[in-house]
Amino acid sequence: MNVCIVGFGAIGPVHAEVLAQIEAVSIYGICDCDREKANKGAARYGAKTFYDFSDCINDRNIDVVHICTPHYLHFEMITKALDSGKLVVVEKPAVMKSSELDTLMASYDVSKVFPIVQNRTNVCVQRLRELIVSNYLGRLKGIKGILTWNRNADYYNSAAWRGTKKYEGGGVLINQAVHTLDLMIYFAGEAESISASMQNHSLTDIIEVEDTVNAYIRFRNRAVGIFYATNAYSENSDIQLELDFENAKAAYVHGRLYINGEMVCSDDKSFSGKKxxxxxxxxxxxxxxxxNSSFCLADIKNTMDAMFAMYESAEKGCPVILQK
Ligand SMILES: NC(=O)c1ccc[n+]([C@@H]2O[C@H](COP(=O)([O-])OP(=O)(O)OC[C@H]3O[C@@H](n4cnc5c(N)ncnc54)[C@H](O)[C@@H]3O)[C@@H](O)[C@H]2O)c1
Incomplete structure (x- = not known):
């Protein structure tokens, strides 16, 4: 597979580092409108340099594009890449608006779009999911997910798209906590209704989006979900997930899975990018x-729907019922 990485800012180089370790892949191109970043990346990996996305999708040698650009570009880049017959790997959030998701689901072959839901393949996550699917733990009654990170003014000032509704689509929820929400949905299933509120506690003069979100989720399987995420903490602490089952309590914290307080397994400690x-x-x-196994866009639709419902609920100030 000839791959072109589009966007070589913070996460693009992580894709390159990882792809360089996979035999089935050749890093064919690096594309960034910032010429210095494109040149540097291409030189490092012996790849072709692209400065313009349309040149990538017109290059017949490219099989897959990895979209690692700001959120507002994802939808347009996905559709253009699919229209040109490419496969697509896209960073989170796959798209920024629910209307974009609807268009992709209705009019495109979304089995060719592979979103990066990188926590789903963690050892502990896969183990817990097996225990849930086999019904070993009994009915899920409740799940809580907590993310407390720090994003300061320097982070938001590092690129013009960050912290803006128009270009980032939101704050802590759409950018940082969407992975935590994804795990909650992966474990608990489809949300039925969501009530959320959002605040900007710490960066009022700096960003126009939320630095904090809290939500109450009712899942279709009758479990309740409590979700809290903030970028206003003092550091980037490990996420915490707790699950209350009929037969046991599970906790996923510090990269370890505990069932009734006993450690069952731990995640692989080698990592690319920030811990x-x-x-x-x-x-x-x-x-x-x-x-040849991965998650396609349809596999994360429930997560995206839940995320968009949180924004809608916070904006309207009332619970949102999700369509089946
Ligand atoms: N999965 C993760 O853990 C993770 C971590 C960080 C970022 N991300 C996601 O990755 C994406 C990029 O985030 P980032 O932090 O790397 O952003 P960034 O601003 O650091 O990098 C984005 C890059 O895209 C380039 N770019 C912008 N417009 C372009 C265009 N039209 N054509 C080509 N290149 C263009 C910019 O020059 C920049 O180098 C976002 O969707 C973000 O949410 C995911």
Whole structure:
């Protein structure tokens, strides 16, 4: 597979580092409108340099594009790449608006779009999911997910798209906590109704989006979900997930899975990128390219719907019922 990485800012180089370890893949191109970044990346990986996305999709040698650009570009880049016959790997959030998701689901072959849900392939996540699917733990009654990270003014000032509704689509929820929400949905299933509120506690003069979100989720399987995420903490601490089952209590914290207080397994400690991003880029891309198994856009629709429902609920100030 000839791959072109589009966007070589913070996460693009993580994709390159990981792809370089996968035999089935050749890093064919690096594309960034910032010429210096494109040149540097291409030189490092012996790849072709692109400065313009349309040149990538017109290059017949490219099989897959990895979209690692700001959120507002994802939808347009996905559709253009699919229209040109490419496969697409896209960073989170796959798209920024629910209307974009609807268009993709209705009019495109979304089995060709592979979103990066890198925490799903963590050892502990896979183990817990097996226990849930086999019904070993009994009915899920409740789940809580907590993310407390720090994003300061320097982070938001580092790129013009950050912290803006128009270009980022939101704040802590759409950018940082969407992975935690994804795990909650992966474990608990489809949400039926969501009530959320959002605040900007710490960066009022700096960003126009939320730095904090809290939500109450009722799942279709009758479980309740409590979700809290903030970028206003003092550091980037490990996420915490707790699950209350009929037969046991499970906790996923510090990369370890505990059942009734006993450690069952721990995640692979080798990682690419920052520790608090999680270490799943290698396993998710290995699954895709070497094991021919991965998650496509349809597999994360429930997560995206829940995320968009949180924004809608916070904006309207009332609970939102999700369509089946
Ligand atoms: N999965 C994760 O753990 C993780 C971590 C960080 C970022 N991300 C996601 O990755 C994406 C990029 O985030 P980032 O932090 O790397 O952003 P960034 O601003 O650091 O990098 C984005 C890059 O895209 C380039 N770019 C912008 N417009 C372009 C265009 N039209 N054509 C080509 N290149 C263009 C910019 O020059 C920049 O180099 C976002 O969707 C973000 O949410 C995911």
């Amino acid at each position: 608090y991003w999680g270490n799943g880029h290698l396993s998710i891309l290995q699954n895709l390219y070497a094991n």
